[in-house]
Amino acid sequence: MLQLQNINVYYGESHILREVSFTIEAGQVACLMGRNGVGKTTTLKAIMGLLPVRSGQIALNGMDITNEATDRRARKGLAYVPQGREIIPHLTVRENLQLGFWARATKGDSATEKTAFDEVYRLFPKLTQILERPGGVLSGGEQQQLAIGRAILSDPKVLLLDEPTEGIQPSVVDQIEDVIIGFKNSRRFAILLVEQGLHFAARLADAYVIMAKGAVVAAGKTSELSAEEVKRHLVV
């Protein structure tokens, strides 16, 4: 579904991603792990086209998207929930959600639109109470729910989630984890989840990719992730 092959990314002259390669299968949950600053967010930004790739190839469903603009990647089925959530502050919750729906390749009729919005409201009932509020005044947890809702309204094939539970109050963390588990069980789209820790990833993900210093140092099935690899590369 999503394939990275020998990706190299630079910030100026700093070589940040080094020959990064991995594949995510359709419907699979893969967890991208590694300590602070190893290049996880940079990898997601490169996949979305928010940072240029100096060499290597990114393919979605067998199609080369390495040089496509970000909006075209979104239309082709990539959705991104960044660490900072990037809600548009002066647009209302409803308008922010609408942006997600407009990113769809195929919009369908008003019934399709209603079904899609109803799903988001079912997953995150809180949003229905704050639909006319500007995005900028929401709490961190509300913004995260909005960001995930907006992403799935684009009907993705691959959902990229950057530390979705970081800095969020525990009651909302549980809810977001339940929603991600629901996505996994539905197998509607693949998920690439960035997590620094292990607890949630190990429980949820089918596959893992561990990075260190901008390179992939281990990858495989989460069920076979060894204690030795965890100790060597991860925050426990």
Ligand SMILES: Nc1ncnc2c1ncn2[C@@H]1O[C@H](COP(=O)(O)OP(=O)(O)OP(=O)(O)O)[C@@H](O)[C@H]1O
């Ligand atoms: N805008 C930037 N300009 C220059 N260097 C940057 C920039 N953003 C990130 N870096 C550097 O790139 C490296 C990888 O950063 P990245 O944010 O991808 O790491 P990460 O694994 O996501 O870390 P974290 O868990 O802290 O988010 C780090 O060394 C960081 O200092």
